[in-house]
Amino acid sequence: MGAGELDYWSDPETVNTIGAARQAFAIGAARRLEMLGDMVERFEDGDEVLPGVSAVLTPGHTPGHMAFAVAGDSGALMILGDAIGNHHVGFEAPGLPSGSDQDQGLAAQTRLALLDRIVADDMTVVGYHLPGGGIGRAERMDGAYRFVQAG
Template sequence: MPRQISRRALLAQTAALAALAPSAMATTPMATEQVPGVYRTRLGAFEITTLFDGELRRPIDDTYIRNAPFADVQAALQTALLPTEFIDNPYTFTAINTGAQLILVDTGTGDLFDPSIDQGARSLAAAGIAPEDVDLVVLTHYHPDHVGGLTNPDGTPAFPNAEILFPEAEHQFLFDPARTGQLPQMMQNFADQARTKLSAYEGRLRLITDGEEIAPGITALASPGHTAGHIVLHVESEGEELLILGDTVTYPALFVANPNWHVVFDADGPQATETRIALLDRAAADGARIIGYHFPFPSIGRVAATGDGFAYVPERWSGILR
């Protein structure tokens, strides 16, 4: 017959175990940061990797959207269950491995923004992408959060073997003092920073035009409005399509649902709206996947047309590349 354990003995054992628990837990410190942001997926025969560079909390007020009452902006954020006085703006760039070439689309913020969001090099390393193995870097436009990662802190090229592809129309704007001189001071600073970054690649800068195939299956498309010469990339492999949107569509809770709104950073608001609607229409009609530079990570999904705008459907994370 089994020996009976007294209630007093049971309580004593329980107290002893409880006394051990805190010291056992204390041996495992809590994390202070997330693991690097890397997400891979297939597009036909291509491998697509999105690379998280971080996010920056941006207070917003009635100047953030130029052509909508702030109350409407706050209502849109509230509908998305988001704070209404700020946005946590993410930054994500993209790598395309075609099997023959390794291509980066934009480079992250580098040393041009808050150091807390300069995580691009960390994400590249976690993805197993060595900077010297990058063949092409395609820049969608000149803003610092896209060109900042071009150079190391000492000003040397971060991608020593890469050719830099830059939109010809953007280059004409960027190097025309009469046009950049008309910009607000902040944008003039952006232009100065971009010219400095590009100068590190003297002899390895190639200008690209609308409709140009920069690699088999990858075509540059003019998409002006956010900047004068902004481009997006249309990527196609084995019948599957992807649009890498750059900043033609930024924060999706605001600008997918309300594509006619003009963010303060759009150089030409009406033109940006026209471009945005055309791209979202195309993505919805073709069933193409999209990547947005300022979409919540992993920054890839699809859009569906609604009555007066579009709905963004984020891609479900999968542990299997397919």
């Protein structure tokens, strides 16, 4: 687990600072992490977590959220996690705040930087909340982006 994320959810003060709507989530996360104990391995931004898979810090949805860049013979791939929650806001209006993000301003900055990287590096994306199985590409479109499903 990313070091920043692990530290945040393990911190006993998180439940007092996360806000009432997310307190139950914080309590559950802390309990699960305590149960896992030493089974959790910490990694940092840029660390290779598996051969060819590098952690990419994408904060905002949560403080230490990570995406993962995968290098391969047929091109690069970015596993988005929750850095981009849906194609409407995430691609078409990436600078807008999203209620699913803990730090909405930081999440918007992260989305913009992540999409810039994805387009610049011509990466395939895998997004858990994207349509059509969540695999596709990002293209620049009218000052924003669009998600193009793999097909």
